[in-house]
Amino acid sequence: MITVMTELPLELYRAEQVRELDRIAIEECGISALTLMNRAGRAAFDGLRLLWPAANRLAVLCGPGNNGGDGYVVARLAREAGLEPMVLKIAGVREPGGSAAQAREAALAAGVPEAICSPTMLVGQDLLVDGLLGTGLSGEVAGDFRQAIEALNAAPAPAYSLDIPSGLGADTGTVLGAAVKAEATITFIGLKQGLLTGDGPEQCGKLRFDALDVPVSVYASIEPSARRIGAGALIAALKPRSRNAHKGYFGHVLVVGGNRGMAGAARMAAEAAGRVGAGLVSIATRREHAAWISAVYPEAMAHGVEPGPELSPLLERASVIAIGPGLGRDAWGRQMLARVLETRKPLVVDADALNALAAEPVARGRWVLTPHPGEAGRLLNNAAGEVQADRFEAVRNLQQRYGGVVVLKGSGTLVADENSSISLCSAGNPGMASGGMGDLLTGVIAGLLAQGCSLAEAARVGVYLHAMAGDRAAAEAGERGLLATDLIPQLRRLVNP
Known part of the structure; x- marks a missing residue:
């Protein structure tokens, strides 16, 4: 069962549709990709403070994509709020590019430490923020990413996923080899259909949605893939x-x-x-x-x-x-x-x-x-x-x-x-x-x-x-x-x- 923190929209979308919504917001509405990323990070950080007000030590696991970029924003905001965040990245994975690279630079400039993820780094944390993999995942999770997900699930601290629990199919709600079992998930712009069926509810935990102030007009050209019954x-x-x-x-x-x-x-x-x-x-x-x-x-x-x-x-x-x-x-x-x-x-x-x-x-x-x-x-x-x-x-x-x-x-x-x-x-x-x-x-x-x-x-x-x-x-x-x-x-x- 999903415990809704904020009212979820009725419209559901496939991952490719949400990417198209994102594109329209950037190219046709003039909202920069970095602005959307900063809004996502702010929404995620606000949700974090609401759910875990006593959390101080945060391990933010960041992948190389925009999901990781959201994680870097969360880490920076946590540092600026006087918390003790640490970014953990996966060994051998390319550095982020585009807006995610800018978010990383800002986090490091704010004094956020960065290290390679290992099970021992997850010990003693109050909260684990999952920004490893986003909605673009197609095949099964393997290698170092799978090891990181399994270590995260085995750690005693609760997990908080950004946009989608890493390893969950955004369109199907199926665990793709391994997936983060989050205590809460915050998703952005469009509600992904896989979050709400199959394995999705179990992996997401409490679900929060934020449209990131994307104008209502952006949604007019995309017919939802499904709708929730309200x-x-x-x-x-x-x-x-x-x-x-x-x-x-x-x-x-x-x-x-x-x-x-x-x-x-x-x-x-x-x-x-x-x-x-x-x-x-x-x-x-x-x-x-x-x-x-x-x-x-x-x-x-x-x-x-x-x-x-x-x-x-x-x-x-x-x-x-x-x-x-x-x-x-x-x-x-x-x-x-x-x-x-x-x-x-x-x-x-x-x-x-x-x-x-x-x-x-x-x-x-x-x-x-x-x-x-x-x-x-x-x-x-x-x-x-x-x-x-x-x-x-x-x-x-x-x-x-x-x-x-x-x-x-x-x-x-x-x-x-x-x-x-x-x-x-x-x-x-x-x-x-x-x-x-x-x-x-x-x-x-x-x-x-x-x-x-x-x-x-x-x-x-x-x-x-x-x-x-x-x-x-x-x-x-x-x-x-x-x-x-x-x-x-x-x-x-x-x-x-």
Whole structure:
């Protein structure tokens, strides 16, 4: 989970796009590269003082690029403030050029000592400032840079990364061989998409953003690569209800699932749909489960059915169908899915329904698929590790192959819609890594669809609601031991902003 120190922008960019923003600011707005570097160093130093006010001894690790130049500015400002900074550089690496060289000269002129980095130099420091590698990294980190990163991670002092934790892929959020595990990161000009998904949140720690006073006009010519989902999406989707409304206004969700031993999955999905506001909720499940579900969730209409004639009238009455929670992989589950796929109604597809879809792929427009990385790998005929290596590419490929809207779950959940736009949810926490959370999300999305949200809106708002409910539940009692059902009371509060 990312703890935001200042409000993060909603717009996300790839590294090449941020470099283009930087170029426009320099060439078209007349802001010199050195001015931007000095602003970045000042923003970083101010953040440092805010987070670690007692820090006095600083080791600033500087590479040869602009990232290192930012580090030299931080070191100079620390020296001028009466602290005890030291710059550590990597043996055998070229001296910085351009603006970074000017920043280095200013730091040395201010009396900042400079030395070659070694593990012993990191001992006894209050804070380690990471200015080794920036967003231009393409291959895996190796050699002396990798040794420096590993030494930094092993040192007892906290790490503070400039622009991006060294070794993290700015576009993918993947650790490239080795990456700094920062306690906090400050990033500049444009929010890099890799900071917020995959390995990014774990490596970044607390995240701060500073636009460095770049004019708003600079951003007009660059379309963001993705956007964060914010509270505005929730407010826009959940309009006040008419005073003369009745349950028919708010749709009828049918949850199909709850095979033997998994009745709870269908029940949780159904309750989530009801708690976010669906007017009616039905469950098509195994015969032996229907009575139990009716007892524990009396508001739902639970039906024990077989895939044929008994299911047909339930499908006809529903406005949205959610299939997958506890569906199972036996003949009953496969037949239920086959029958559901014959309908033309909007679907939310999860869990074992996705595994069956991977075995017999089909594409359609009116559905939301909600795979986790393992399921996504099966849908794409590759491994979960390949999905995690570039989550943005994976969710885009899933949407192109299967149609509709795709939700790729995980740290920094991604939503790809029918227009190839990608949204990212930066809320959520590790406590949500427990059984049943995906079933809950399926019900939330289905419940929003039933109330008239579009596929994309239901997916985005559903993901945000689910994550925020998890964060609120964790805030009350902690992350460890968080259960899916702990989110249900929070869901109702969140849909009544």
